[in-house]
Amino acid sequence: MFQKTDFWIGLAVGAVVGIFGYRFMQEREQQMAAMQCTPQAGQIPLAELQRQKEELEDMIAAQEAAQAE
Numbered sequence: 001m002f003q004k005t006d007f008w009i010g011l012a013v014g015a016v017v018g019i020f021g022y023r024f025m026q027e028r029e030q031q032m033a034a035m036q037c038t039p040q041a042g043q044i045p046l047a048e049l050q051r052q053k054e055e056l057e058d059m060i061a062a063q064e065a066a067q068a069e
Contacts, residue, residue, distance in 0.1 A: 030051075031048075034047065034048040
């Protein structure tokens with residue numbers, strides 16, 4: 001069983017999917033916690049704003065790289 005290539009490929013794919021799934025769930029939990037901890041209506045926590053800023057900067061860099069090609 002351990003000598004079959006399909007087994008090792010499946011194991012590697014499963015591990016990678018599990019890692020990304022875990023990371024996605026952690027980010028989702030942080031987003032939900034940030035939304036629930038909003039101190040006053042209309043104010044967004046600084047950590048959430050920084051996360052959104054980084055995400056937008058990544059998207060901008062990706063689009064600029066695509067246009068440069």
